[in-house]
Amino acid sequence: MASEQVHMAAPICLIENRLDGKLVVNRKAAEVLAGVRQPVVVVAIVGLYRTGKSYLMNRLAGKRKGFCLGATVQALTKGIWMWCLPHPCRPDVTLVLLDTEGLSDVEKGSTQNDSWIFALAILLSSTLVYNSMGTIDQHALEKLHYVTELTKNIKAKASSVYCQEEENSAEFVRFFPDFIWAVRDFTLQLEIEGRIVSDDGYLENALKLQQGDSEEIQTRNMPRSCIRNFFPSRKCFTFDRPAGRKKLSRLEELEDDDLEEDFLEPVARFCQHIWEMSRSKTVPGGRVVTGRMLENLMKTYVDAINSGDVPCLENAVLALSEIENSAAVHEAIYFYEELMGQRLMLPTGTVEELLMVHADCAKEATGIFMARAFGNMQVKKFQEDLEHKLKQKKEEFCKRNEQVSFDRCQAVLMDLSRELEDGIPKGIYSVPGGYQLYLGKQNEIEEKYGLVPEKGIQADKALEEFLKSKETVARSILQMDKTLTDKEKEIEAQHAQAEAAQLQQKLLEQEQANLKQMMEDEKRSHAEQVQLLKEKMEEERRLMEEETERMIQHKLKEQEELLKEGFQQKASKMESEIQHLKEEKKDSVSARVLSIVEKVIPPVLSMASQALQYNMLSNVVNPPKSARSRPKSSKK
Incomplete structure (x- = not known):
């Protein structure tokens, strides 16, 4: 199923934003998402309402129509x-592709709802x-105040010994x-101080911090x-304007020839960058998220929001791992049973x-x-x-193997002994010399068997x-055989018991050998x-280390930029975050888990081996009562 793709003819509402402020997951859309077993690249667009977000998303989909466009001042995407x-x-x-409801819609009564959508x-x-109009200036940055509210709306860890600011940034x-x-x-x-800059240079210049300690400057820098x-x-x-004002109202109907070249060129670069460079969705530790996992994450976040809690990222990932790991166990067991059914022909000879x-199938499972x-x-759990x-x-397979074998052997013996069984009520063996005749027939059955x-x-x-089932009949025939003396009858009875004991000992040795094999397995x-x-x-430790190293490099780069911009105090404050990340990299959780594995698993293995050895020893020294006291049949 990993290679299956989902083809949606059109977008569908994933999370409904109701008038009472509640966010509701659309069941049908959730089912579609849960059916995506592949890794997902998730591109979401946010921004003020009526700024052309939906049109950009349609271009990413390679379509002119899809997400709903509007030609009026009223926002359409909810x-x-x-x-x-x-x-x-x-x-x-x-x-x-996720197209979100426009931020700062005048028809909304509360901005908190916008913060949750963001x-x-x-x-x-x-x-x-993030889609905006015009330029990246202070006014545009102020409209992006939702990013400053993330620390209020999202919690990174369930508990932390570090201050909230350090936790958020790190x-x-x-x-x-x-x-x-x-x-x-x-x-x-795109020119700054007489120098041509790229789009990226324009953004980084706009993100430079302003000097000063006043409350106004701090608000601007936030x-x-x-x-x-x-x-x-x-x-x-x-992006330049896509077309003249008169054409904008029917933008989704326009062919590329009707659009401005200064718009088409950056749109092509924008789409190509996202298609080629956007990474798959992951959770901490580098775990790639599938559509099914994304659906579970979404429900966890929405449930937390609707309950009035602040979504905790660490708890969400923990809940996701519980769901995925439980499903992984179920999937592995199902796979094992299917594989065993295909490869195992019952009964086996040994x-x-x-x-x-089993070993091959269990390893693959x-x-x-x-x-x-x-x-x-x-x-580990x-x-x-x-x-x-x-x-x-x-x-279960071992028991089934034994049962299939036993049933097959019983059927064979029943078929082979039909003549013997038919002769008993006819009195064929109730004559002088009948016992030897009976033993001969029984030996013949054993040979054919x-x-x-x-x-x-x-x-x-x-x-x-x-x-064993023939013991009573054999003794009766032996006692009625008048050609044998009492002494000869006693010898025959002892002979029968000796052979029965020998067969019982053989069965016991087979059981010991089987137990030994089970122990080795x-x-x-x-x-x-x-x-x-x-x-x-x-x-997982390696992925976590790589992830932490990327964070360290990001912090070091940001620290360097702060020093260049003259913010020595902020750069010094960032040093504690960098040191915390370095310590975290050195003493990762996974490394501690490996230590736990090495300490806990071997003793468990030793206990299991001792239990099996004890069972084997008990059977050798004290065989079951049935093996010591059953009367046995005789034969020559």
């Missing part, structure tokens, strides 16, 4: 709308496009998307600082044969689990659950049960699980 499309450059990825766009996307980067500022109807020359701190990856595109098939599972300690369930399934192929591991057990399985867990934790 809530958040979604369009899932095959990615134009990456066949293994789905492109998810926050959700950030939390759900891997690339955030931890939010793990969750936040790449940032693109799209400046519409831009007609100025959105600049937030964008610089929260969005290390920033880019800018400037227990070892079954265990070898664990690989399925590991590919989907994530979350440090969460992985759910892997233990998987290991327990795989052991249960193995035991031994030649039957594919009886499975219960062949001797079924034979032992068959012979347990050892192998534990060792394999420990190794896979170590590899998984090492991979």
Whole structure:
């Protein structure tokens, strides 16, 4: 299913923004999103209402029509709308476009609703496009006050020993998307102090902090600082007006030939950049998010908002890992059962044969689990659950193998003994010399039985049960045989008991051998699980280190810029964040988990081995009563 793509003919409302301020997830849209098993590149656009956001998103979809455009001053997009499309450059990825309700709509009664829409766009996307009109000036930055409210609307960690400001600047980067500022109807020359600059240079110049300690200056610098701190990856595109005023009202009907070249060229660059450079949505630790995972994240965030809580990113990821890891266990077990059903032919000739098939299938099933599972300690907990369930399934297959073998052998013996059974009520063996005749027929049955192929591991057990069922008849025939003296009858009875005991001993030895094989399989399985867990934790540790290193480099770059701009105090304050990140990189959670794995798993393995060895020893020293006291049949 990983290669399946979702083709939506048109966008659909994903999150409805109701008049009472409640945000409601559209069930149908959520089901569509949950059906996307591929990784997703999520591009969300935010900005003031009536600024052409929907048109840009339609261009990203490669369509003229899709997200609803409007030609009046009334905003048309309400809530958040979604369009899932095959990615134009990456066949293994789905492109998810999110068009959001316009900010600062005069018809709204509260700005808090705008803040939640803005926050959700950030939390759900891997690339955030902020769409504005005119220029990036102080007025435009003031309209982006929603970014300064993120610390009130989003919490990075459930609890932290660090101050809130440090937590926000150091931890939010793990969750936040790449940032693109799209400046519409831009007609100025890209020139600063007589020097031509790029779109990106224009943005970075606009984000420079202003000197001064007054409250007004601090207010001016706040959105600049937030964008610089929260969005290390920033880019800018400037667009001229697409067409004359008279044509704008029917923009979605216009062909490219009807649009201005100064608009088409940056639009093409804008789309190409997002198609080629936008990364897949991830959660901390580098875990790539699928549509199904995004749907769970969305519901967690919306539920938190509607309940009046501040969405906690750490808790959301923890809840997501619980859901995904539980589903990964279920998927792995289902895969194991399917694979065993395909590869295992019952009954097997030996227990070892079954265990070898189980080992291969369990390894592949664990690989399925590991590919989907994530979350440090969460992985360990759910892997233990998987290991327990795989052991249960193995035991079920072993029992089924025994039952199939036993049933097949019973059917064979019943068929082979039909002549013997028919002769007993006819009195064929109730004559002088009948006992030897009876033993001869029984020996013939055993010989033919031994030649039957594919009886499975219960062949001797079924034979032992068959012979046991004939003990009473055999003794009766022996006692009635007048050609034998009492002494000869006693010898025959002892002979029969000796052979029965010999067969019982053979069964007991087979059981010991099977137990030993099971013990070896347990050892192998534990060792394999420990190794896979170590590899998984090492991979997560590596990804976390890489992620933390990117954050450190971002902070160092920002610190350098602050020094260049003359903000020594702010640069010094940032040093504590950098040191905290370096310590976090050195002492990662995953490294501690690896230590736990090494300390906890081996003792568990040792206890399991001791239990199996104890069972084996008990069976050797004290065989079951049935093996010591049952009367046995006789034969020559």
